[in-house]
Amino acid sequence: MRLKARSVQNTGIPTASMADIAFLLIIFFMVTISFEVDKTSVTLPETNIRLEIPKQAAYVSITENGQIRVSSGEEISVPVPGPDEVLSFAAGVVQADPTKPFVLKADKEVPYQYVDGVVDSLKQAKAQVIYLLSMQDTVDDGGDGDESGG
Amino acid sequence: MKIKKPPVSDEIPTSSMADIAFLLIIYFMVTTTFAATRGLDFSLPPEDDTPPMVEKEEAVLIEIQSGGVFVVDQQTMQLSEILDYLKPKLERNPKKPVIIRPQPDAQYGYMVNVFDELRQAESKIGMKVDNISIPTQREIEMFWF
Structure with missing residues (x-):
């Protein structure tokens, strides 16, 4: 009897x-990608309370050495020389949209006098709400998660 | 002599x-940045409000010095001790104003730590700190002197 040839492996x-897998990954990245209006590199302070910041908020960023950048939330941030220019920028933003939220993106090591000048400008411009951008605080074994005492 | 033609494949070459898809993935992976989109909200008083007049003596004053030294009503304390200090005062007066006053050379991060701690009062001591103010240097000069 003649045996049938085995099928070739x-x-x-x-x-x-x-x-298919690759295109699924592409779709994931395309959906999750968000274009930041402010790419200033800062070390944010850590907090336990972190609320979602509304989209299209205006940004004011302060680097560790006190350099300030502003963005109305629609275009890439631009550097400004000092708090006086922040006031004129914020006044323009509030005039266009009185309920516009502002996001303060400041380095945690920046001396408070720089932040004080910016906050004062935002207050004078009649901003209604400021969000202090922060990172999630890591909870240590002690449970309270603070970093007191420096 | 008849030349045999090679068979023509009727499939779309997808090999x-x-490669194209993985190139696109690498592009998106490199250009993606995970943006921080959360923070502490800090509501400012409405435009038509007159500034709340608070006697300095009535409020709890939290001064923040450079290097993370917290002085609460002239007593140096740790961040975790602030709420315990505030609790009896809040029990007597739930509207007790708390003023955060960082020194100009104090690091911003410590101000945020104090503000965050006060905002967590409800979960930590069961009472809310309703009246937190962070006056600016200009406001201090205008209203305190």
Whole structure:
């Protein structure tokens, strides 16, 4: 009796679904990507209370050495020389939209006098709410999660 | 002599599809930045409000010095002790004003730590600190002197 020849085993790795997986990943990245209006590199302070900041909020960032950048939330941030320019910027933003929230993105090591000048300008411009941008505080074993005493 | 033609494949070549897709993935992975989109809200008084007149002596004054030294009503204390100090005062007067006054050379991070601690009063001591103010230097000069 003549035996039927065995079917030939395919030795290649099946790669047909590779493109599907890759395109799924692409869709994930495309959906989650968000374009930041302010890319200033700062070390944010840590807090336990962290509320979601509304989209399209205006940004004021202060670096460790006191450099200030502003953005109305629609375009990339631009540097400004000092708090007086923040006041004129904020006044323009509030005039266009009185309920516009402001986000203060300041380095945790910046001396408070720089922050004071910016907050004062925002108050004078009649801003209604300021969000202090922060990172999630890590809870230590002690449970209270603070970093008191420096 | 008849030349045999090679068979023409009737399939769309998809072998390079994965390469293109992975290139796109690498592009998105490199350009993606995880933006910090959360923070502490700090509501400012409405425009038509007259500034609340608070006697300095009636309020709890938290001064923040450089290096994270917290002086509460002239007593140096740790951040975690502030709420315990405030609790009996809040029990007597739930509207007790608390003023945060960082020194000009104090680091901003410590002000945020104090503000965050006061905002957590409800979960930590069961009482809310309703009246927190962080006056600016200009306001202090205008209203305190």
